[in-house]
Amino acid sequence: MEEPTEEESALETARRQLQHAADHLNIDQHIVERLKHPKKVQEVTVPVERENGDVEVYTGYRAQHDSVRGPFKGGLRYHPEVTREECVGLGMWMTWKCAVMDIPFGGAKGGIAVNPKDLTADEKEQLTRRFTDEIRSVIGPTKDIPAPDMGTDPQTMAWLMDAYSIQEGETIPGVVTGKPPIVGGSKGRDGAPGRSVAIIAREAIDYYDKDIMETDVAVQGYGSVASNAARLLDDWGATVVAVSDVNGGVYDANGLDTHAIPSHHEEPEAVMDHEAPKTVSNEELLELDVDVVIPAAIGNVLTADNANDISAEIIIEGANGPTTTAASEIFAERDIPVIPDILANAGGVTVSYFEWLQDINRRSWSLERVNDELEKEMLAAWSDVREEFDTRDVTWRDAAYIVALSRIAEAHEIRGLWP
Ligand SMILES: NC(=O)C1=CN([C@@H]2O[C@H](COP(=O)(O)OP(=O)(O)OC[C@H]3O[C@@H](n4cnc5c(N)ncnc54)[C@H](OP(=O)(O)O)[C@@H]3O)[C@@H](O)[C@H]2O)C=CC1
Numbered sequence: 001m002e003e004p005t006e007e008e009s010a011l012e013t014a015r016r017q018l019q020h021a022a023d024h025l026n027i028d029q030h031i032v033e034r035l036k037h038p039k040k041v042q043e044v045t046v047p048v049e050r051e052n053g054d055v056e057v058y059t060g061y062r063a064q065h066d067s068v069r070g071p072f073k074g075g076l077r078y079h080p081e082v083t084r085e086e087c088v089g090l091g092m093w094m095t096w097k098c099a100v101m102d103i104p105f106g107g108a109k110g111g112i113a114v115n116p117k118d119l120t121a122d123e124k125e126q127l128t129r130r131f132t133d134e135i136r137s138v139i140g141p142t143k144d145i146p147a148p149d150m151g152t153d154p155q156t157m158a159w160l161m162d163a164y165s166i167q168e169g170e171t172i173p174g175v176v177t178g179k180p181p182i183v184g185g186s187k188g189r190d191g192a193p194g195r196s197v198a199i200i201a202r203e204a205i206d207y208y209d210k211d212i213m214e215t216d217v218a219v220q221g222y223g224s225v226a227s228n229a230a231r232l233l234d235d236w237g238a239t240v241v242a243v244s245d246v247n248g249g250v251y252d253a254n255g256l257d258t259h260a261i262p263s264h265h266e267e268p269e270a271v272m273d274h275e276a277p278k279t280v281s282n283e284e285l286l287e288l289d290v291d292v293v294i295p296a297a298i299g300n301v302l303t304a305d306n307a308n309d310i311s312a313e314i315i316i317e318g319a320n321g322p323t324t325t326a327a328s329e330i331f332a333e334r335d336i337p338v339i340p341d342i343l344a345n346a347g348g349v350t351v352s353y354f355e356w357l358q359d360i361n362r363r364s365w366s367l368e369r370v371n372d373e374l375e376k377e378m379l380a381a382w383s384d385v386r387e388e389f390d391t392r393d394v395t396w397r398d399a400a401y402i403v404a405l406s407r408i409a410e411a412h413e414i415r416g417l418w419p
């Protein structure tokens with residue numbers, strides 16, 4: 001295996017993880033090589049007329065990794081650090097995520113290098129509509145279906161759906177998931193990635209013979225994934241002692257009232273306004289002496305620099321790619337289980353799949369049905385991964401990759417799509 005460096009892009013991490021897992025399986029190395037590369041990356045420029053009359057041109061991407069099991073699927077990220085490489089790495093993770101959940105999608109990811117906080121709502125709408133026009137030829141309900149990710153939300157998905165539908169001359173809800181329910185979105189999609197993080201955390205807590213009522217949890221971030229995970233774990237009896245936003249976090253050893261702290265979507269950058277006995281930096285939050293730590297904001301926060309200082313007994317990856325290769329190796333040596341992103345936060349894409357089914361059938365499901373089916377799918381995937389973990393001497397990440405990769409490699413072999 002290549003020597004990991006600490007300056008690691010999402011793509012480098014994703015490639016190393018793939019090779020690492022492939023080494024445990026008897027898979028044709030040609031297929032593994034193919035999977036290290038995207039099928040296609042669309043790069044576009046998107047002009048926006050700002051309200052002061054200036055024109056700014058942003059760069060956007062849609063990276064399509066693999067579609068052997070179904071249409072490309074994955075979120076759209078608006079963040080200043082979005083790059084082509086990042087989209088490709090995140091798209092690879094989507095391929096494994098859909099396969100580990102056994103849902104009939106491939107993997108993709110897109111994004112625009114922009115700080116959405118710098119734009120007004122009208123400017124964001126213009127940006128989204130123009131970006132949709134630029135990627136229109138590569139997306140569609142049976143080709144590639146975007147969804148929310150960091151910096152985008154149901155409103156962004158509604159604009160995307162509308163811009164696509166106008167050009168096609170008919171309303172096509174299935175081109176995107178994560179829309180508001182009034183325009184064909186699924187109930188429960190918004191909260192689904194956080195819900196799956198909470199379900200998997202609950203199962204991991206149980207697997208390691210802990211009682212959720214006696215479990216302290218620290219959560220990094222307070223956006224869509226983090227706030228929903230923190231609130232559910234709180235509702236289920238865990239003590240959520242810390243949460244954060246981009247500016248830092250609040251800490252209460254007796255447990256925070258997670259419902260009283262505004263999430264990113266309720267009010268961005270408001271976490272530190274919440275009254276609490278202590279504040280912590282985002283770095284300190286990860287090192288708190290808790291049972292479970294859940295990085296659920298940005299990538300590459302667990303690195304060789306802090307891996308030896310992490311006190312938590314279990315790490316649940318809420319964000320995509322929060323752990324570098326070097327940190328993963330340190331956690332493996334320290335025997336700290338890291339439950340990987342491709343399993344833990346897969347509730348988002350799973351409910352996106354439910355949404356896509358609802359759009360095709362023009363029939364909406366109740367929130368209760370969505371949550372029940374999500375619970376079933378998460379427990380089934382947890383059980384598949386746990387079986388690999390229990391029968392092989394591997395990490396949780398490798399176990400999840402083994403499940404995913406076996407399905408993808410088999411599909412490639414059977415379809416004979418080669419190279
Ligand atoms: N949304 C989805 O459907 C899914 C998202 N994910 C992944 O989960 C992660 C979070 O996404 P999501 O919850 O949607 O994002 P959101 O945009 O909803 O929220 C992001 C959160 O992260 C905080 N944040 C931003 N920068 C930093 C930083 N440098 N340090 C600490 N916190 C920071 C933000 O704080 P502030 O309020 O101050 O801006 C906000 O609380 C990403 O890795 C994403 O890819 C995974 C599966 C599905």
Ligand SMILES: O=C(O)CCC(=O)C(=O)O
Nearest residue numbers: 074075147149348349352
């Ligand atoms: O719902 C989806 O299609 C994808 C969500 C996503 O981007 C992710 O799981 O990382």
